[in-house]
Each structure stands twice: as C-alpha cells, then as structure tokens.
Amino acid sequence: MGYFERNFEAIKLNRKLLYDGINQLNKNTISEKIEHIYSCQTKDGDYAIVVRKENKEYRLNSIYSPHKEAMKWLEQYKLDIMDNIIAIFGFGSGSLANEIIKVMHDSNTLIIYEPSIEIFLHALNNYDLYDILTDDRVRIIVDKINDFEFHSTLRSKLKVTNLLTQINCSLPKYSELFPESELLFWKTIKDACNFARININTNLRFGNRFITNVCKNLKYLKNSYSLFDLKNVISTDVPAIIVSAGPSVEKNIDELKRVKGKAVIFAVDRILDYLLDNGVVPDFVSTVDPMKPVKYFSVRDDINIPLISFMEANYEILEQHVGDKVIVNSSKYLSYLYEDLNKPCPLLISSPSVATVTCTTCVELGFKTIIFVGQDLAYNGNVTHAGGVEEAPRGEENLYTEDINGNKIKTRYDWKEFITWFQDLIYLHPEVKFIDAKTEGAKIKGTEVITLKEAIDKECTRNFKPFSLKENKTFSSDDMIEVKEYFNNDLKTLDEIDRSAKEALLICKKMVKSIEASKNNELFIIKSSEKLRKINDYILKQPIYWMIDDFITANNIDILGDVYIFSDNIKDDRIKTYKKSISMFQCIIDAVAFIKPNLKEGINNIV
Amino acid sequence: MNNLKELLIGSKKLIKITTDLLYQQKGKEGLANLEELISILSELVSEIIRIKSLGTSINIDEEQLLKIISDALNALEEKDMILLSDILQYDLNELLDELLEII
Numbered sequence: 001m002g003y004f005e006r007n008f009e010a011i012k013l014n015r016k017l018l019y020d021g022i023n024q025l026n027k028n029t030i031s032e033k034i035e036h037i038y039s040c041q042t043k044d045g046d047y048a049i050v051v052r053k054e055n056k057e058y059r060l061n062s063i064y065s066p067h068k069e070a071m072k073w074l075e076q077y078k079l080d081i082m083d084n085i086i087a088i089f090g091f092g093s094g095s096l097a098n099e100i101i102k103v104m105h106d107s108n109t110l111i112i113y114e115p116s117i118e119i120f121l122h123a124l125n126n127y128d129l130y131d132i133l134t135d136d137r138v139r140i141i142v143d144k145i146n147d148f149e150f151h152s153t154l155r156s157k158l159k160v161t162n163l164l165t166q167i168n169c170s171l172p173k174y175s176e177l178f179p180e181s182e183l184l185f186w187k188t189i190k191d192a193c194n195f196a197r198i199n200i201n202t203n204l205r206f207g208n209r210f211i212t213n214v215c216k217n218l219k220y221l222k223n224s225y226s227l228f229d230l231k232n233v234i235s236t237d238v239p240a241i242i243v244s245a246g247p248s249v250e251k252n253i254d255e256l257k258r259v260k261g262k263a264v265i266f267a268v269d270r271i272l273d274y275l276l277d278n279g280v281v282p283d284f285v286s287t288v289d290p291m292k293p294v295k296y297f298s299v300r301d302d303i304n305i306p307l308i309s310f311m312e313a314n315y316e317i318l319e320q321h322v323g324d325k326v327i328v329n330s331s332k333y334l335s336y337l338y339e340d341l342n343k344p345c346p347l348l349i350s351s352p353s354v355a356t357v358t359c360t361t362c363v364e365l366g367f368k369t370i371i372f373v374g375q376d377l378a379y380n381g382n383v384t385h386a387g388g389v390e391e392a393p394r395g396e397e398n399l400y401t402e403d404i405n406g407n408k409i410k411t412r413y414d415w416k417e418f419i420t421w422f423q424d425l426i427y428l429h430p431e432v433k434f435i436d437a438k439t440e441g442a443k444i445k446g447t448e449v450i451t452l453k454e455a456i457d458k459e460c461t462r463n464f465k466p467f468s469l470k471e472n473k474t475f476s477s478d479d480m481i482e483v484k485e486y487f488n489n490d491l492k493t494l495d496e497i498d499r500s501a502k503e504a505l506l507i508c509k510k511m512v513k514s515i516e517a518s519k520n521n522e523l524f525i526i527k528s529s530e531k532l533r534k535i536n537d538y539i540l541k542q543p544i545y546w547m548i549d550d551f552i553t554a555n556n557i558d559i560l561g562d563v564y565i566f567s568d569n570i571k572d573d574r575i576k577t578y579k580k581s582i583s584m585f586q587c588i589i590d591a592v593a594f595i596k597p598n599l600k601e602g603i604n605n606i607v
Numbered sequence: 608m609n610n611l612k613e614l615l616i617g618s619k620k621l622i623k624i625t626t627d628l629l630y631q632q633k634g635k636e637g638l639a640n641l642e643e644l645i646s647i648l649s650e651l652v653s654e655i656i657r658i659k660s661l662g663t664s665i666n667i668d669e670e671q672l673l674k675i676i677s678d679a680l681n682a683l684e685e686k687d688m689i690l691l692s693d694i695l696q697y698d699l700n701e702l703l704d705e706l707l708e709i710i
Contacts, residue, residue, distance in 0.1 A: 059689070062689055064697045072626075072630040073631055169632070173689075
C-alpha cells in the first residue's frame with residue numbers, strides 16, 4: 001500500500017467531513033495560483049516540499065533536516081500545558097505536526113489549517129501521515145474542503161482555562177504564499193477569542209442566576225414535557241416557521257395569518273405580544289434567556305400557548321406563562337435525574353439566541369423545511385425590532401455584513417454571531433431546507449431567500465394533523481415521588497461536599513505552610529495529595545457539582561484563567577497550586593451556601 | 608592561536624543563538640544577532656589573515672568559506688530565513704569545526 005492509500009484509509013476511518021470533502025473534489029476546487037509542487041530530498045535523506053508560485057520557488061522546510069528544524073521550532077513553546085489549543089496555519093509535509101503530537105499533552109488539541117488543497121494532496125501522496133491522521137487530538141482543516149470545521153472547532157475548544165495559553169502560529173513561507181488566507185486564519189482566531197470572552201462573560205453574569213432559575217423551575221417538572229415527548233406527537237411533514245423579532249415581521253403579518261394550520265409556527269418570546277396584538281396565534285413560543293425581562297415575553301397573564309424552554313430560563317417568565325411547558329434543555333445537573341428515572345434527557349445544545357435555540361429545536365424535532373421570518377439580523381434605519389423598536393447600538397457603530405442582495409448592511413456583533421451560528425447549523429444539516437423569508441436584511445449563507453408569500457405558496461400546501469401533548473407528560477405521579485427523593489438526597493450530598501471542602505481547605509493551608517518553610521516534607525505532601533485527590537474525586541463525581549461549577553465560573557473566574565500554567569520551579573508551582581486550591585475549595589463552600597437554600601425552596605415548591 | 612580559538616568558539620555560540628531564533632521565525636531578534644555574528648566573523652577572518660601574515664600556515668578552504676558567505680547573502684537577500692539558518696547551522700558550523708580541529 002502506497003502513502004496515499006494508507007493516508008486516505010486513515011482519513012476515511014477518522015475524519016468523515018474531510019473524507020467526504022476530498023471525494024467531492026473537482027477541478028474547479030483546485031486553486032490555479034500554484035504552478036507546481038514537488039518534493040526534494042534533504043541532506044539527511046528526508047524530503048522537503050517545494051512550491052512554485054508566480055515564477056518563484058518556495059521551499060517549505062529545511063534543506064538539511066526538516067526533523068531538526070521542527071524540533072528547534074518546538075523548543076519555543078510549552079506543549080505540556082493541560083487542555084490547551086495549538087492552532088497552526090499550514091500543514092506542509094506534516095513534519096511539524098508529527099513532532100508536536102509526540103510531545104503535546106493528551107488533553108491538548110492541535111488544529112491545523114492548510115490553505116492549499118494541492119499541498120495537502122501532495123503531502124497525502126508523498127509522506128507518511130498515518131500517525132497524524134489517526135490521532136484524535138488533531139483536527140485537520142483544508143481550505144474549500146472542510147474549512148467550516150476551523151471556526152467551529154476553535155469555538156468549541158476555546159474557554160476560560162486556555163484563552164491565555166493558546167498557541168497560534170504560521171509555518172515558514174506560508175505567510176508569503178497565502179497572505180489572504182493567513183489574514184482569514186488570524187481573523188477567525190480573533191473572532192473565536194471574542195466568542196469565548198462573550199461566553200465567559202455570560203457565565204460570569206448569569207452563573208448564579210442559572211442556579212436560581214433551575215431551582216425555582218423545579219416545580220414545573222411535574223407537568224412538563226420534554227423535547228422527546230413533543231417529537232412523538234408533532235407533525236413534521238409540514239414546514240416549521242420560526243418568527244423572530246426583526247422589523248420585517250410587520251410586513252408579513254397577513255401571510256402569517258394565512259398560513260395558520262399549514263405550518264407549525266414557533267414564535268420567539270420577544271415577538272409574542274406583537275403577533276397576538278395583530279391576530280396571529282403561534283403554535284409554540286420559546287424562551288431561554290436566564291434574565292430576559294418579563295415584558296419581553298408578554299404583558300398578558302393568560303398565555304397558554306405551549307412554551308419551549310430551558311430549565312435555566314428566567315423563572316419569572318415561566319411563572320407568568322400558564323400553559324404547557326416543553327423542556328428542551330434540562331441543564332446538565334438535571335440530566336442525571338432523567339437518567340436515574342430512565343427518561344430520555346433533553347439536552348439541546350445551547351446557542352447564542354432564542355431564535356437559534358428554536359431553530360435547533362425544529363431540526364431536532366425532525367422538520368424537513370424551516371422558514372425564517374423576521375430574522376433580519378441587521379438594522380432597518382435605526383429600527384432593531386418589529387413594532388418600530390429602536391435599541392441603542394452596543395458600541396459597534398461601524399459593523400457591517402453582507403445583505404441578501406450582496407451589498408453591505410449595518411449589523412450588530414451579536415447578530416453577526418447568530419449569522420455564523422445559523423450558517424454552521426445549515427452546513428451540518430443538508431437534509432433540511434432552510435428558507436429565509438425576507439426582502440431585506442442580512443444574508444444567511446445556505447438559505448433560499450424568497451418572500452414569505454412565495455414560501456407559503458410553495459411549501460405550505462396542506463393542513464397539518466392537530467396534535468396533543470396531554471398524554472405524554474415526562475414524569476408520572478409515581479415518578480414525582482422519586483424526583484423529590486432525588487433532590488432531598490442532593491441536599492444531603494451538599495452537606496457532605498461542604499464538609500469535604502472544609503477538610504480539603506485545611507489540608508491545602510497546611511501544605512502551603514510546610515512547602516514555604518522548605519521542610520523535609522515529601523511524605524507529608526504525598527499523603528496530603530492523596531487525601532486531596534480522594535476529596536476532589538468525590539466532589540467532582542456528584543451530579544450537583546454541575547451547579548457548583550456554574551457558581552465557581554461566575555464567582556471565581558480569575559482562578560481558572562491560569563490554572564494550567566506552571567513555571568519550571570517545582571516549589572513555586574506547588575505553592576501556586578495549593579493556594580489556588582484554597583480559593584477553589586473556599587468557592588465550593590460558598591457555592592454550597594448559595595445553592596442549598598435555593599434547592600430547599602425548589603423542593604418545597606414541588607407539589 | 609588562543610585568540611583564534613576563542614573567536615571560533617564565540618562564533619559557534621552565536622551561530623546557535625541566531626539560527627535557533629531564525630528557525631523559530633523570530634526574524635527581528637534573529638537578524639539582530641546576525642549583525643553580531645557578522646561582526647565576530649569579520650574579526651575571525653582578520654585574525655586568520657594576521658596569523659597567516661606572520662608566516663603560520665592555517666589550512667582553511669577559503670573557496671568554501673567564500674561560497675558559504677555568498678550563499679548566506681543570497682538567502683538573506685531572498686529573505687529565506689530557513690535557508691540562511693541551514694547555511695549557518697550546517698555549512699559554516701562544519702567549516703568552523705574543521706578549523707577548530709586543526710589549530
């Protein structure tokens with residue numbers, strides 16, 4: 001078997017998107033900018049890639065020893081930091097990647113972006129890439145094949161613990177060969193960092209509120225339905241229409257009235273009153289934000305349209321709403337409860353807006369056609385929402401995106417994020433037809449842009465079968481006895497966590513004192529570390545820890561920022577580790593003090 | 608000869624520092640060190656000429672040295688820092704090692 005066959009087999013078994021992309025390659029995909037690629041033998045018997053572009057030759061590796069060059073290059077980085085991300089612009093012959101995977105920590109992710117299909121194919125044909133291609137810590141992204149994976153991987157991997165330690169760099173010569181792609185590489189990293197910061201800020205802002213909401217919303221478990229219960233009864237052979245709050249909804253009211261019964265209408269919380277005021281009654285309304293003001297849900301107190309919601313959504317809105325509640329995300333903490341009671345657990349992936357969550361819900365429910373209405377994602381003059389609402393700009397005066405006609409249109413940073421998110425979802429679901437029913441506004445790649453009238457005439461041609469949730473509640477009365485018992489046990493677990501954290505805190509204090517005094521203390525440290533490990537293991541494996549984790553992220557984020565950064569001085573590192581552990585255990589103690597009364601109240605409210 | 612030996616050892620140290628930086632794509636710092644390297648290499652050549660002028664024979668392949676310098680300058684002109692590092696790290700270093708052995 002030659003290099004290509006072996007490499008390609010490894011791709012087939014380990015990298016589906018890349019494999020599909022390579023199989024779909026055609027001549028039009030190949031860039032014409034590169035004139036020739038070949039490999040020359042280096043003085044140590046290895047090979048180096050040479051690329052000719054615009055009559056100039058670029059050798060991508062050392063002519064003497066690509067291996068030693070890679071080793072030298074690696075010396076500048078610390079690759080043993082846990083949970084880190086290494087993003088490299090350029091794959092070349094894979095010599096650098098080969099060296100990195102030998103030394104990087106098992107918890108690290110190596111993301112390689114190759115801007116040239118030709119270079120990648122040349123490497124597949126001429127180099128043994130088996131170890132790289134079969135290493136699940138490595139993501140390989142090739143321009144025009146699976147470039148979508150670059151930003152999605154970065155966004156899923158970047159977090160508070162590696163934002164400061166991530167390693168990003170370009171291979172030699174790649175900046176000269178592919179300056180435009182390199183710019184895009186750095187811009188994608190910058191955007192992903194911003195995205196991570198937004199997530200961190202969200203956790204900072206909402207962490208405590210997540211806990212309060214989940215506890216206050218426990219009482220709705222009794223009569224709740226899950227995403228799966230809804231999936232069992234809903235008709236998905238007609239389109240779903242997701243009505244968001246953009247200004248263009250105003251132009252579509254008559255069409256929305258016309259389509260009632262021929263498509264399942266999902267309204268986001270903020271557009272509900274506007275629709276009701278104008279005689280459109282949606283089939284579902286959704287809310288997910290932990291602190292969305294009630295006035296942005298409804299001023300009415302008789303809303304009985306089924307509510308699609310997260311358990312972490314604002315409890316005040318769930319209180320205001322008097323109808324059936326469909327839980328599409330139970331929170332990680334409650335997932336253990338569902339599991340304990342042998343119920344399929346709704347854990348819909350969280351995303352940046354109520355509209356994106358509603359869209360994921362529709363995909364998960366199995367709709368094959370999804371129509372967006374009011375998903376403008378751009379300013380209409382100064383108007384931001386239907387009903388002539390003008391929200392003040394958020395410090396991004398000159399942010400633009402492409403509109404549906406190919407022109408520039410003013411947008412907001414959060415709307416841009418939503419566009420990216422929709423595009424990713426659309427990419428991942430080629431089986432679903434997405435229609436963006438609007439005549440102006442931001443372009444969402446992958447959607448068919450037509451008017452709502454055209455969409456209805458084309459797609460909504462028959463009435464759907466009415467459905468009822470009534471017989472499909474997730475938890476029976478008997479189940480609810482177990483549910484209450486489950487939470488009561490967690491109250492006891494919280495007490496045990498509190499006791500353990502206090503013990504661990506004392507151990508850490510003694511260890512810091514001992515190390516600072518430079519006593520001959522190896523035995524003491526080994527014994528104490530073992531005790532701490534046991535306590536940690538106990539705390540971390542408790543389902544309630546997921547709530548504690550929310551609290552820690554919100555209240556002690558500075559511990560997490562450099563938690564995996566160590567110096568070369570063992571004594572200093574030990575002192576730093578145990579001092580951080582002191583803060584961490586104190587935070588766990590504080591978390592228990594915050595969660596316990598909330599959970600108690602939540603249990604008492606379960607009737 | 609002691610001065611020549613010191614210059615050879617000093618040159619080799621600077622070659623390592625310079626090429627490490629250039630292989631790591633730290634062009635600015637690498638080029639700053641390259642200036643220092645050129646300066647010490649000039650001293651080295653002057654010292655060889657001085658010793659030779661005193662009638663002491665030093666068996667150095669001058670053609671090879673000139674070729675290395677010419678290749679290095681070409682690489683520098685082309686801004687090919689990896690090739691420049693290769694030339695310094697392997698060709699020049701090898702020549703300096705040979706010289707160290709014979710003095």
